[in-house]
Amino acid sequence: MFDFPTPYEVATLIPAVVIALTFHEYAHAVVAYKLGDPTAKYSGRLTLNPIPHVDPIGMLMLFFVGFGWAKPVPVNPYNFNKPKRDMVLVSLAGPLSNVILAIAFALLFGVFYAFGSQVLVDVVYKIIWINVVLAVFNMLPIPPLDGSKILAGILPGDSAWLNYLEQYGFIILIILALTGILWPILMFFIEPLWALVQVFVEIGLFLF
Numbered sequence: 001m002f003d004f005p006t007p008y009e010v011a012t013l014i015p016a017v018v019i020a021l022t023f024h025e026y027a028h029a030v031v032a033y034k035l036g037d038p039t040a041k042y043s044g045r046l047t048l049n050p051i052p053h054v055d056p057i058g059m060l061m062l063f064f065v066g067f068g069w070a071k072p073v074p075v076n077p078y079n080f081n082k083p084k085r086d087m088v089l090v091s092l093a094g095p096l097s098n099v100i101l102a103i104a105f106a107l108l109f110g111v112f113y114a115f116g117s118q119v120l121v122d123v124v125y126k127i128i129w130i131n132v133v134l135a136v137f138n139m140l141p142i143p144p145l146d147g148s149k150i151l152a153g154i155l156p157g158d159s160a161w162l163n164y165l166e167q168y169g170f171i172i173l174i175i176l177a178l179t180g181i182l183w184p185i186l187m188f189f190i191e192p193l194w195a196l197v198q199v200f201v202e203i204g205l206f207l208f
Contacts, residue, residue: 010063012123013063015123015127016123018050018054020101020127020130021050021054021068022050023048023098024098025045025070025071027094028075029046031093032073032075032090035080035090037075037079037080037090038079039079040073053073054070055068058070062130067137067173067186084153087149087153088150088153091147091153092150094146095135095136095139095146095147098131098132098134098138099135099193101131102135103197103200105127105131106128106201107200107201107203107204108124108204109121109125109205110201110206110208111204113205113208114208128197128201129194132193133190135193136186136189136190140185142165142173143169144166148166
């Protein structure tokens with residue numbers, strides 16, 4: 001049985017989820033554009049406006065299940081000079097943006113803690129947590145998550161298997177979640193990253 005969040009938890013989670021998902025997808029779009037693929041730009045995804053990025057169902061899943069997603073940024077690898085390498089870079093950009101955002105808000109946590117209200121502190125804390133969770137979740141090698149595309153770019157040969165498995169990716173994730181397997185796997189990687197981020201929180205508290 002899932003623990004449904006309280007109205008207060010929803011209110012403080014919404015900005016955290018929107019910020020994390022928006023920056024994640026924007027990072028994909030920016031890197032793809034810089035590497036020569038304008039598809040995301042022409043699709044209106046080269047923006048920090050959250051509306052084109054947020055998927056309502058994926059956002060609700062984050063609240064009630066613990067993992068979720070945004071609308072995937074369209075990418076055409078045929079526009080890249082080195083398609084395999086560049087797809088790895090584009091895929092890596094999303095999770096990396098979440099790690100950077102988590103560290104940035106961790107460093108600023110001291111400011112919000114010293115001068116902000118409890119509500120603001122709770123929002124910032126959730127921004128840090130959601131970004132850590134999204135970074136780790138998206139690195140899972142399960143299509144269509146970024147980790148699967150990174151793995152496909154690293155492994156020799158073509159990535160036909162990725163296209164085949166992608167149609168079952170959502171089902172695999174749901175099964176992992178319902179059987180209780182998903183969160184232990186995620187927490188194995190979240191815990192060391194969270195410990196690292198907490199170091200930056202302590203630095204921020206010390207500085208401010």
